[in-house]
Amino acid sequence: METKAAILWEQGAEWSVEPIELDPPKGREVQVRLVASGMCHSDEHVVTGDLPGSLPIICGHEGGGVVEAVGPDVTFVEPGDHVVFSFVPSCGSCPSxxxxxxxxxxxxxxxxxxxxxxxxxxHHARGQDLNTLVLLGTFAHHTVVHEWSCVKVPKEVPLNRACLVGCGFTTGWGSSVYAAEVQAGDKVAVVGLGGIGSAAVQGAALAGAEQIFAIDPVEWKREKAQGFGATHIAASLEEAHELIQEATWGRGCDKVIMAMGVGDGALMGQVMGLAAKRGRVVITNIHSATETSNNISLLDLTLSEKQVVGSLFGSANPRKDIPRLLELYSAGRIDLDGMVTRTYSLDDINQGFQDMREGKNIRGVLVYE
Known part of the structure; x- marks a missing residue:
């Protein structure tokens, strides 16, 4: 079939929205009509080269849609089902x-x-085969994915909100709840208040954190974070350090969650300074693939028994946590509506990413119908 997608042909270039040819699903593959897709900073990392990607490629990995057709070996879903894509496919049977x-x-x-x-x-265009980011390619009106990527969701949940739990919201929420293991009474700092950081604030609040320090240079994002549960705000790491020292009587934060758009190893010394003794720092944001150094004091790591842990997808289990988060959304316990600051058509994808670069969005969402 012919459909439309946004293709990255060259690193650093704009997205080219054009017709593509889409083959029908085979084996355990699923054809989905996309309804909405979040625009995540990870897609921008492919453009800049911070994340390696084989070009030409259709990016987008935070999508929700309706199953149109399935391959002969599919067992998870059937035509008509509403699905959210888990950006990490999960087979359910490997050791992990x-x-x-x-x-x-x-x-x-x-x-x-x-x-x-x-x-x-x-996926094909201009006589060439196309790659899709993490085997999804949600910057398209239709795509074909493996059934391992599909999580069935209730039809009453709007897909232009449900799509967020396919990556960014689950990543941030899980970074607080699972990776950081925030507990009632904890002091928590969240660095960066985009889609992941704003969700991390919500996760920390839901877990019962006593104090949540939301840190971002963009003023309106700091103000928005207070609506998500932040108790204190700061514009920089320097400002946050002074604030945290005062508010915690010099103890520091039990948990620090790194959610800024692009990580910087040169800042890690300051970040560790926000953490209390036995404090845990969660690195959930992407650093450049070429970055191999940071300035953490290993003496401080030892003497204060601090921890630095990585977290992919918020250390969540997508088949359990995607439906769970949508139940919390339906119950009014988490705020997906407030995460979506602007919506765009696929033709406006380049404007959407420019708005992201300029700090205008918590999450911009492409809406296809």
């Missing part, structure tokens, strides 16, 4: 999945390179 860490699925990781399991592509 079986041990409760499906965000690190061994088999799912093997198919995130942009081609189907048989090594071929279902």
């Amino acid at each position: 999945c079986a041990s409760g860490h499906s965000n690190l699925c061994d088999n799912g990781g093997a198919i995130m390179g942009g081609r189907q399991m048989d090594g071929s592509s279902r």
